[in-house]
Structures are given as C-alpha cells and as structure tokens.
Amino acid sequence: MNPTVTVIIPVLNAASMLPKVLEALASQSYPREMTEVLIVDNGSADNSKEVAKSYGVKVLSETETKSPYAARNVGFEYATGSIIALTDANKVPDKHWIEEGVNSLLKNDADLAGGQILFDLDENPTSAELFDAITYNDNRRFVLEQQSSASGNLFFKKNLLDELGPFPDQFRSGMDIWWTKNAVQNGHKIVFSEKAVVYCKPRKLKSILKKSMRVGVLHPIIFKQQGKSIFYILGQTFRTFAPPKIKPLKQKLSKLGKPNSLFRVWCVAWMCKAMMGAGRFRGLTHLNQNIRSDAESYTLN
Numbered sequence: 451m452n453p454t455v456t457v458i459i460p461v462l463n464a465a466s467m468l469p470k471v472l473e474a475l476a477s478q479s480y481p482r483e484m485t486e487v488l489i490v491d492n493g494s495a496d497n498s499k500e501v502a503k504s505y506g507v508k509v510l511s512e513t514e515t516k517s518p519y520a521a522r523n524v525g526f527e528y529a530t531g532s533i534i535a536l537t538d539a540n541k542v543p544d545k546h547w548i549e550e551g552v553n554s555l556l557k558n559d560a561d562l563a564g565g566q567i568l569f570d571l572d573e574n575p576t577s578a579e580l581f582d583a584i585t586y587n588d589n590r591r592f593v594l595e596q597q598s599s600a601s602g603n604l605f606f607k608k609n610l611l612d613e614l615g616p617f618p619d620q621f622r623s624g625m626d627i628w629w630t631k632n633a634v635q636n637g638h639k640i641v642f643s644e645k646a647v648v649y650c651k652p653r654k655l656k657s658i659l660k661k662s663m664r665v666g667v668l669h670p671i672i673f674k675q676q677g678k679s680i681f682y683i684l685g686q687t688f689r690t691f692a693p694p695k696i697k698p699l700k701q702k703l704s705k706l707g708k709p710n711s712l713f714r715v716w717c718v719a720w721m722c723k724a725m726m727g728a729g730r731f732r733g734l735t736h737l738n739q740n741i742r743s744d745a746e747s748y749t750l751n
Contacts, residue, residue, distance in 0.1 A: 456488060457488065471539055520619035699719060
C-alpha cells in the first residue's frame with residue numbers, strides 16, 4: 451500500500467507562481483487520495499492565500515517569524531502524511547515527482563531523499579541566472595558529496611521530526627542543509643532521487659547577492675559549533691574574498707551548453723564571494739548564537 455504524503459510549501463508574495471505549482475501537484479501520478487497539500491503563508495502582501503484556496507488546498511499561516519523554515523515548521527504540525535515532501539513556490543514539480551521521491555525512500559530503505567532541481571533557463575539567460583543554476587540548487591552535489599539536501603526538493607519520513615525536531619528558524623538560509631546533515635550524522639540514511647524532479651526559475655542578480663550574504667552569516671557560527679578556532683574562522687573569512695577558480699565554473703557551464711559565458715559568470719561569482727565574505731564578517735558578531743533544533747520541546751499533533 452502506498453504511504454500517505456504531505457506536501458508543504460512556504461509562500462511569501464507568490465500569487466503569480468502558485469497556479470503552475472498547484473496545477474502540477476494536482477496532476478501527479480501518485481494517488482491523489484494518499485496526498486495532501488499544505489500551503490503556509492508567511493505574511494504575503496498579495497493574494498497568495500486566495501489563489502491557494504481557489505485550488506482547494508489547505509492554507510495555513512505563520513506571520514510572527516518571517517522565515518521559510520518557520521513556515522515549514524507550522525506545516526509539520528498539521529501534516530497527516532507519514533512522508534513529508536518539501537518544495538518551494540518557485541519550483542514546478544514533474545508529473546512523477548511524488549511517486550519517484552517516495553520510491554527512492556522505500557526501495558533504498560532510506561529516511562531522506564533529495565530530489566533533482568533543474569533550471570528552466572531562457573534562451574539567453576543572464577550571467578546571474580547562469581550562476582544560480584550552477585551553484586545554489588545543485589542538489590545532486592549536496593546529497594552525494596555533502597550528505598545533505600536543499601528543502602526545495604526534499605522527502606523524509608515524518609517520524610524523524612520526533613527525534614530531530616523541526617528546522618531551526620532563526621536564519622533565512624542554510625537551515626535545510628544543516629538539518630538534513632544533522633539527520634545523517636544521527637544515523638539516518640539519505641539518497642539522491644534522480645527522477646524526482648522539480649523545475650526552477652533562476653534568480654536575478656540582486657536576489658543572488660542577498661542569498662550569498664545570508665549564507666555567509668551562518669558559516670562562522672557553524673565553524674564554531676564544529677569546534678574550529680577563531681584563527682581558523684578568521685582565515686576562512688578572509689579567504690572568501692579570493693577570486694573564484696575558473697576550472698569548476700568552466701566545467702559546469704559546459705554541461706549547461708554555455709561555455710562562452712565564462713567571463714561574465716566568473717565576475718558574478720566573485721561578486722557573490724565578496725558578499726558571502728561580508729556575511730561571514732557579520733557572522734563573527736553572532737558567534738554566541740547556536741544553531742539548534744528544539745527536539746526535546748517539540749511534539750507533533
């Protein structure tokens with residue numbers, strides 16, 4: 451018998467994107483009676499909630515904490531499925547997304563599965579869009595090399611929440627990577643689900659730079675929790691400003707069929723490294739903070 455699945459999507463001012471996402475979820479090959487969709491609004495100023503309700507899905511709210519992780523945590527509390535499937539409002543699932551994600555868990559006796567995130571690039575993408583496509587949502591690399599996964603395409607058994615607790619929500623970026631890696635370090639198995647695909651529109655330059663800054667803020671805090679010395683943390687922070695290596699960028703762009711974009715993407719990569727470095731300097735002022743998931747105080751309904 452197929453396990454029940456709860457799909458959770460955090461939403462912030464995504465009224466224009468939701469129809470494609472919800473139509474794709476309504477057309478899944480996985481049995482509809484075994485699936486529920488929860489939209490968690492994070493304080494939208496547009497009519498995101500009304501759009502979601504028009505598709506007959508359940509709409510929840512999290513307005514106290516502006517964080518996609520806080521929104522997902524609200525979804526966890528209301529989820530009835532034995533498997534949680536996470537994606538975002540800017541990602542459109544393939545028709546077989548749920549089926550393939552669930553199969554990856556069951557066939558591999560795994561606790562978590564990170565799916566593939568493919569980018570829907572225009573014919574002439576900007577350098578920032580290309581950089582986004584080869585950097586921040588490379589879930590194959592996250593799963594296979596780092597034993598973690600982005601929440602833009604993640605399946606996991608709901609009972610993990612009883613042991614690990616919800617996502618930390620004091621930061622807006624990186625907590626999905628932290629949480630899934632923490633799950634693996636606690637003995638849970640993660641696999642890469644090649645055929646569980648979502649399609650994503652890449653971000654513009656401004657959004658990429660903000661993302662780089664947010665990610666950088668976390669690094670010193672994570673280094674400290676790993677027991678690294680202040681000298682190590684400072685060294686890593688200063689190293690961030692070094693020019694990006696050309697060879698990895700060239701290889702990734704060649705896979706996308708865009709090798710001629712190398713120089714301009716390299717320029718964007720350096721700008722993002724600089725913003726990440728600035729974020730790391732900001733993170734040095736938050737070394738007293740600890741990233742933690744309140745498993746002991748967290749209970750599911």
